Amino acid sequence: MSDATAKCFGSLPPPGTGRGARCLLISLNTCRDPYVVFPLGLAHVDAALRQAGFQTQWLDWQMEGTTLTERLKAWPPDFVGLSLRNIDDVLIQRQETFFDGLAEVCRTIRAHCAAPMILGGSGFSIFPEELLTLSGADFGLQGEAEETLPQLLTALQTGRDFSHLPGLVHRRGGQVVCNPPAHLANLATLPRPIRPAEAARWYVEHSSMLNVQTQRGCAFHCCYCTYPLIEGRVPRHRPAEEVAEELAALEAAGARYFFVVDSVFNASPAHAAAVCEAMVRRQLRLTWGCFLRPAGLTPELAQLMARAGLRHVEFGTDSFSDTVLAEYGKHFDFAEVLRCSRLVQEAGMDACHFLICGGPGETEATLEEGFRNSLHLPACVVLPVIGMRIYPRTPLHDRALREGLLPAGASLLQPTYYVSPALTPERIGERLAEFARRSRRWITREAPPAFLSLVERLRRRGAVGPLWSYYSWLSRFEDAGKGPPPGP
Numbered sequence: 016m017s018d019a020t021a022k023c024f025g026s027l028p029p030p031g032t033g034r035g036a037r038c039l040l041i042s043l044n045t046c047r048d049p050y051v052v053f054p055l056g057l058a059h060v061d062a063a064l065r066q067a068g069f070q071t072q073w074l075d076w077q078m079e080g081t082t083l084t085e086r087l088k089a090w091p092p093d094f095v096g097l098s099l100r101n102i103d104d105v106l107i108q109r110q111e112t113f114f115d116g117l118a119e120v121c122r123t124i125r126a127h128c129a130a131p132m133i134l135g136g137s138g139f140s141i142f143p144e145e146l147l148t149l150s151g152a153d154f155g156l157q158g159e160a161e162e163t164l165p166q167l168l169t170a171l172q173t174g175r176d177f178s179h180l181p182g183l184v185h186r187r188g189g190q191v192v193c194n195p196p197a198h199l200a201n202l203a204t205l206p207r208p209i210r211p212a213e214a215a216r217w218y219v220e221h222s223s224m225l226n227v228q229t230q231r232g233c234a235f236h237c238c239y240c241t242y243p244l245i246e247g248r249v250p251r252h253r254p255a256e257e258v259a260e261e262l263a264a265l266e267a268a269g270a271r272y273f274f275v276v277d278s279v280f281n282a283s284p285a286h287a288a289a290v291c292e293a294m295v296r297r298q299l300r301l302t303w304g305c306f307l308r309p310a311g312l313t314p315e316l317a318q319l320m321a322r323a324g325l326r327h328v329e330f331g332t333d334s335f336s337d338t339v340l341a342e343y344g345k346h347f348d349f350a351e352v353l354r355c356s357r358l359v360q361e362a363g364m365d366a367c368h369f370l371i372c373g374g375p376g377e378t379e380a381t382l383e384e385g386f387r388n389s390l391h392l393p394a395c396v397v398l399p400v401i402g403m404r405i406y407p408r409t410p411l412h413d414r415a416l417r418e419g420l421l422p423a424g425a426s427l428l429q430p431t432y433y434v435s436p437a438l439t440p441e442r443i444g445e446r447l448a449e450f451a452r453r454s455r456r457w458i459t460r461e462a463p464p465a466f467l468s469l470v471e472r473l474r475r476r477g478a479v480g481p482l483w484s485y486y487s488w489l490s491r492f493e494d495a496g497k498g499p500p501p502g503p
Contacts, residue, residue, distance in 0.1 A: 036070065036168065037069070038070070039071075040073050040098070042074070042100070043098060043113075045076055045077065063162070094168050098135055099114060102142065106400060107434075113138070131171060133154045134152045156182050181197030224272045229275060233248065234282070237333070238374075240409065258294075275305035278306065291316075291323035303324050304481055310355065312355040312359075325364055328367075330369065331369055333370060333371045335370070339374065342376030371402075389457070404432055405421070
């Protein structure tokens with residue numbers, strides 16, 4: 016282990032401590048809308064386990080979920096790690112959940128081996144007590160697990176006490192105990208994530224993209240957001256050159272597009288600039304997309320991001336009404352949204368704005384105000400959803416309790432939504448449908464099968480990027496009177 020690695024993982028077992036013990040890592044994510052997402056968190060944990068001397072194999076439910084029994088027989092594990100990324104689709108119209116098969120998976124594992132089962136992942140970190148109880152798993156780890164998972168497995172091997180581990184979720188005296196999570200103070204030598212070649216190829220084929228994380232932690236205060244619960248509020252940055260090295264490896268492996276999964280890539284303009292400058296120095300040919308906050312953007316940073324290959328910007332705008340933005344805790348106004356949107360357009364990048372319609376402070380008047388304001392934006396796509404999903408330990412949860420919309424102690428594992436008392440979901444849906452008739456940029460319905468078929472043909476011909484970008488691209492053809500391009 017290098018000195019730098021030892022500094023970052025000072026309390027980790029040294030290499031070889033795992034003594035070659037086997038850990039089967041299972042990605043339980045089954046969410047495919049709008050596209051499948053490579054399990055990056057699991058890839059980071061895999062790297063930390065291998066560094067500590069454990070053998071690992073993957074089983075990805077998206078690719079091969081039906082082979083669980085065969086895998087347990089062919090490669091009997093000493094430990095099983097299960098990663099749950101998504102709880103639900105946050106869409107009030109559908110309310111699809113992704114944890115329903117968790118208990119059955121754990122029963123299947125238990126029927127074929129005695130390996131301890133450890134739950135983790137961003138979805139688990141939001142509902143640790145409920146999901147450990149529901150699943151019947153032995154342990155859970157909420158928050159970042161690169162440090163604590165190798166420690167837990169080593170303690171289980173050696174019989175040492177593990178009850179003090181940060182983020183540990185376990186049973187004691189018949190009760191589920193959740194230790195407060197800790198977050199890695201230094202991401203400088205975070206092991207580069209393991210991306211098995213077969214899995215990487217599969218995700219590129221099915222979504223056209225892979226993903227990378229350049230920072231963790233979110234210091235913003237959006238009323239509904241779970242990022243501070245999962246990653247903490249203290250921002251921590253990976254070195255720009257290390258990010259560029261990882262991207263160069265992706266490019267060498269055949270990737271052509273990636274998405275930055277940071278909660279907000281431009282939370283620190285200096286960090287965003289450093290990463291882009293490192294990419295430019297490496298002369299990477301990859302194009303990419305990211306989440307941006309529509310505030311604080313400068314012309315220089317927008318142009319630099321474009322030079323580094325940024326093509327698709329996803330703004331977490333949430334509303335085009337200043338009144339609603341203040342209620343949501345966004346700390347910017349529509350004038351700033353408009354300014355940043357123009358900078359992105361001038362830099363030659365496509366953009367979309369995600370909106371949450373019907374949250375705290377929303378009224379008929381603010382919906383109409385938001386639509387009128389949207390007409391001033393440069394070419395973009397507007398993607399609204401109805402209602403605001405309530406997650407525990409968020410300001411929105413506290414507000415719903417104060418307003419009597421939730422009983423004290425109510426479980427939020429099944430999707431529960433805040434809808435402004437001034438509106439109903441049905442009325443919001445009617446207004447959004449009206450906006451979509453008045454402006455092509457508002458997309459309020461699911462993509463029809465014919466459109467998805469066209470997207471698949473375009474991807475086979477080499478097109479890359481998120482699904483909404485195809486809407487934008489096709490709209491430009493239609494607005495020019497050309498109609499959509501012919502299929503192959």
